[in-house]
Amino acid sequence: MTDANECWIYTGTITSQGYGQIGVEGKVRQAYKVAYELFIGEVPPGLELDHLCHTRDLKCISNSDCRHRRCVNPWHLEPVTQRENTRRSNNPSAVNARKTHCIHGHEFSPENTYVKPNGQRQCRQCGRDASARYFASTGRARDRRARQRKQGDQS
Numbered sequence: 001m002t003d004a005n006e007c008w009i010y011t012g013t014i015t016s017q018g019y020g021q022i023g024v025e026g027k028v029r030q031a032y033k034v035a036y037e038l039f040i041g042e043v044p045p046g047l048e049l050d051h052l053c054h055t056r057d058l059k060c061i062s063n064s065d066c067r068h069r070r071c072v073n074p075w076h077l078e079p080v081t082q083r084e085n086t087r088r089s090n091n092p093s094a095v096n097a098r099k100t101h102c103i104h105g106h107e108f109s110p111e112n113t114y115v116k117p118n119g120q121r122q123c124r125q126c127g128r129d130a131s132a133r134y135f136a137s138t139g140r141a142r143d144r145r146a147r148q149r150k151q152g153d154q155s
């Protein structure tokens, strides 16, 4: 099975930090980095590899027991700056994943949560509100806007 979407969980030695390690030419190296070089190429200087599968998995916010660290699927790896990598570990989606409500106080229930392709959660109610505002601002819903004005909605 070579499904590019699946995590390739490394079954060799795992470091205390949870990363796979492999001996190459007498040196111990990160297994995922070796896999990346093998399938894709050199990691550009100054960049480090970020596990996209981890970044996208909103439920995975822990570190050393994270199974993604063992993933050596090169298509799950993206070279990023160290700064970006750090930012992602505190990334909005990971932070959001810990929140139970959107900034407007709507609950992130399964029905009310839309997960964007980049893994960020979006409140459906806010989406509806935003599109209602959008249509209200165009001429298409002029009478609805008038109606809202009568109801004294100033927002």
Ligand SMILES: [Zn+2]
Residues within 6 Å of the ligand: 006, 007, 008, 053, 054, 068, 071, 072, 073, 076
């Ligand atoms: Zn993966």
Ligand SMILES: [Zn+2]
Residues within 6 Å of the ligand: 053, 054, 055, 057, 060, 061, 066, 067, 068, 069
């Ligand atoms: Zn993970």
Ligand SMILES: [Zn+2]
Residues within 6 Å of the ligand: 102, 103, 104, 105, 106, 123, 124, 125, 126, 127
């Ligand atoms: Zn909301």
